[in-house]
Amino acid sequence: MTTDVRFTILSMPADIAQARSMVSRVYAESGYHPDQEEHAIPRTLDRADTITLGAFHGDTLVGTISLVIDGPQGLPMDCIYSEELTPLRASQLRIAEVGQFAIDSETYRASTGRAVPRFLALAFFGAALSGAIAHECAYICVAVNPKHARFYRLLGFRKIGEEKRYGAVSAPAIALVFRTEDWQRQSTLLGLLGREVEKHLLPQEFFFSATTRPSQTLSTARVELATTQDTAARLPQTAP
Numbered sequence: 001m002t003t004d005v006r007f008t009i010l011s012m013p014a015d016i017a018q019a020r021s022m023v024s025r026v027y028a029e030s031g032y033h034p035d036q037e038e039h040a041i042p043r044t045l046d047r048a049d050t051i052t053l054g055a056f057h058g059d060t061l062v063g064t065i066s067l068v069i070d071g072p073q074g075l076p077m078d079c080i081y082s083e084e085l086t087p088l089r090a091s092q093l094r095i096a097e098v099g100q101f102a103i104d105s106e107t108y109r110a111s112t113g114r115a116v117p118r119f120l121a122l123a124f125f126g127a128a129l130s131g132a133i134a135h136e137c138a139y140i141c142v143a144v145n146p147k148h149a150r151f152y153r154l155l156g157f158r159k160i161g162e163e164k165r166y167g168a169v170s171a172p173a174i175a176l177v178f179r180t181e182d183w184q185r186q187s188t189l190l191g192l193l194g195r196e197v198e199k200h201l202l203p204q205e206f207f208f209s210a211t212t213r214p215s216q217t218l219s220t221a222r223v224e225l226a227t228t229q230d231t232a233a234r235l236p237q238t239a240p
Contacts, residue, residue, distance in 0.1 A: 004112075005062065005120070007127045007202065010052045019052055019064040019100070026102035032169035044068060044076050044100060051131050051207065052100065055124065060111040065124045066100035067131040067140075077143040079168065081175045084161040085141065088177065093138035098128045119196055125155060126200030132180050134204040140180060143173040152176050154193060156183075 010016055027033075044050055049071045055063035068075055070089070075097040078085060088095050101124060105116050132140050144152060146163055153176070161175025 005055045005057055005123060007053050007055055009207065010054045010064070015054065016046065016052060018061055019054055022061065022064055022104055023100050023102045026104055027169060032171055047073060049073065051135075053124075053127050053131070055103070055127075057108065057111040060107060061104075062108040062111060063103035063120075063124065064100060065098065065102075065128055067128050067135075067137075068097045068099065069135055069137065070095045070097075075141065076168070077141060077173075077175060080164045080166055080173070081141075081143060081161045084175050088139050088141070088160075091138070094136055095139040095141060096132050096135070096137040097141045097143075098125075099142065119193075121151065122193065122196045123200040126197045127202055129180065129183065129197065130202040130204070131207055133183075133201075134207040138180060140178040142176050142178075144176065145171055146174050149174055149176065152178075155197070 010019055044066065047068065049069045051067045051069070053065050053067075054061050055065075074082070075085065075095070076099055077097055085095070101121075103116055103120065103124075108116050129140070140157075141160075142152060142157065143161075143166060149159075155178065157176035157178045159174060160177045163172050163174050165171075166173035
């Protein structure tokens with residue numbers, strides 16, 4: 001599978017606001033509504049330790065996914081899975097959470113003239129995995145609706161938390177984790193899925209060059225998904 005979607009790191013306030021709006025809209029259309037008035041999940045995009053990726057077709061934002069690096073504020077899923085994350089933190093290794101995953105199917109269709117490809121989600125996982133590897137995160141965590149768990153398990157995630165109610169989206173969730181150093185082995189075992197994810201790994205320089213130039217424009221930050229750096233390929237990355 002090939003895709004003409006490109007990723008960029010969103011750092012400008014207007015771009016973050018656009019991604020936040022997309023997350024809120026897509027989540028609402030999927031039936032996810034926060035218990036409180038304030039949309040806690042989209043607000044994660046404002047955090048300094050969040051890497052927000054925008055997926056573009058041409059100049060049109062069609063999807064987004066974020067990687068939240070663990071720090072003093074913790075991770076969004078700490079609100080219900082703090083105890084389950086404790087053993088990972090005890091290892092003294094860096095952990096991160098993937099979230100804010102949204103693909104606007106209507107915008108995608110309007111921009112491309114076709115429906116969202118079945119395996120487009122793999123490109124988003126590849127982008128998030130690339131960020132985790134670049135930032136030396138040993139574990140990628142996620143809190144997802146149980147109905148989406150099979151997709152993550154196929155990629156090598158394992159369950160670390162039982163089903164709980166996630167008030168931020170007013171829906172059930174389970175906690176899963178992926179060890180990034182296993183990627184080399186997993187990519188081979190996963191067959192077609194692994195090969196597709198590997199196609200969409202982004203070079204480490206993409207993350208550091210983009211995050212150190214906050215004044216850059218979207219057009220200068222874009223990198224073709226098809227670009228895969230050998231170094232990244234050799235290293236052991238939907239909505240709740």
